Amino acid sequence: MSFPATAIALTVLLAGGFAAVGEVMLRRRSEGVLGWNESFLVGAGTCAAALFPISLVLGRRALDALMILVGLCLAARVVARVRDRSSRGRRPALPRLAWMDALLVAAIVLTAAAFTILSFRYTFSWDGFQIYASKAKRLFHEGGLTQQWFAEDSYDRRLLEYPPLVAMYEAMLARLRGSFDFDQFKPIFPLFYFSIVVSTFAAVRQRTSLRVALVTALLVGLLPEIATAQAAGGSSDMPLAAFVAGTVAACLRRESRRAVPFLIGSLTAVKNEGTILAIVASGAILWYWYGSGNRTSGGLRPFRKRVKAHAAGIAVVAAYLVSRLAFLRWLDVHDPTYGPINAANLERAVERLGLVVRVCFRLALDPAVWGVLWPLALIASLVLSARGAKSERTLAGALWSAIGAYTAILLFTNWDVELQAVQAYHRLLSQLAPAALVAIALSYWRMRRTFDVQFPATSATRAVMEGARVGR
């Protein structure tokens, strides 16, 4: 395979187009890497969610129509930027970094480069090829979402249900190239990897030091399930992790609040589990608004006020969810992988509970895959629950609610339960790993602040050692 320069250029062009769509949705101009990243996620997620209603209306012309829309948004934003350039002041200079921080930045860049090389060199995994790229090829030829699957393949017709984001990006790339080539889609995946690193950094930087944020960004980029294997094989778990990281960052950053409903809604357009995550995130935000555990701001009346104040955001999330549910209803596919929630399956689920918990524990504690991430994430969540701000407690609650939901899914599988867990659980956890790392970093910061208050002399010495005077 030669160096895919054209594919890289077109992937970046499409990413710019998605960012432009995101800017239009958010009614703002992207500033800096964090802003671009957020706009890109919002734009890509929105386009993927819009593909179904557009397909209903335009049929085989849906993909082309969406691409024209992306192109128009991109052109409009480019023109606006060119016009606006003269009136803008100089960009702020980059901050001077302490040597340790510079070293961390270099390590992050090196890790990102290592993933990019690995991603280009790896061929597609089973899911990357047989699900997402295959769906992309159908979309490329059919021009829109349809109810058809490959001839006589009734079992895998369930794959029609998989949300279209990755397949849509690949199909658009193929349209721009003018032909479909399974080996030209790899530039897409480093984009989502960079997005995870940037979002994780943004989430942690908002509340801790630069150094803690850099270390967390480096660690998320080194997670095996994010940086190798499935992630490099073209599946959509890593892109979903990018949306999870983006949502967490937007929730924790006051200046990103407008993007939150779009990012939560976009979760439904990436992977099936995204709908569960969107429901968990929505529930967490409702809980946050209710102010549970906060004596000064909690209660039903302020809750009602907040719901009213955020009616537009709630409508945005509802629109994405309705689009997703309407798509599933339209397809009318019965996925034989999982049984419905009825008396017989509930009885089976209770019988399996011990086995599922045991297997999931074993997988989450696998040192070769996770190191000590999940035990530490549990401790961090307990620390945040006890000492964290309301938003941090909400993050901890949402994280473990999602893990609980993902574990509970396995109780209803029609497969051999252990086989299903072994095949799926690492990937499910990988989607939540950025949120777990953010929780760990925030709890570390909380504990450190407590320590600093109790032992000021020690903390002052450490601050000098850590280069606190070098403009952090």
Place this chain on the structure above:
Amino acid sequence: MLIFVLVSGAVGVRAFVAGYREAFLSSWLTSVPPRVADQIATVDRVMRPGEALLVTYPGPNPWYARMWQRVLYPRTVVLLSRNQTSAANIARLRARYGIRFAVAIGSPPADPGFARVRDLGPLLGADDRVLFGTLRP
């Protein structure tokens, strides 16, 4: 916390090394291995545009059979595992899709009713062979 950072770093570096070893030492350069791509191209050249193809595979792993299906799309490729290759089933599918040609993968491959057959060579990484031919009318 330092221990967590060091352990996580070590786990990540170890995974990268393993990933690089796998990617550079034992992975194909292309999603469709060159020999499989040649076999598919050979069949594609012989058939009329849009004509359907039957592919039988030994099962239970349909990876390569599905690769044929995905690569040849939008041509219709009907996949059958060995235990589905009864004469009645094949006759039904032939009538439905107007199938004249078949590819049989296996060791030995199932015979879907070949009139003439051509050996396209072995399947990558397996003892299986890939046969292609016209089916008896």
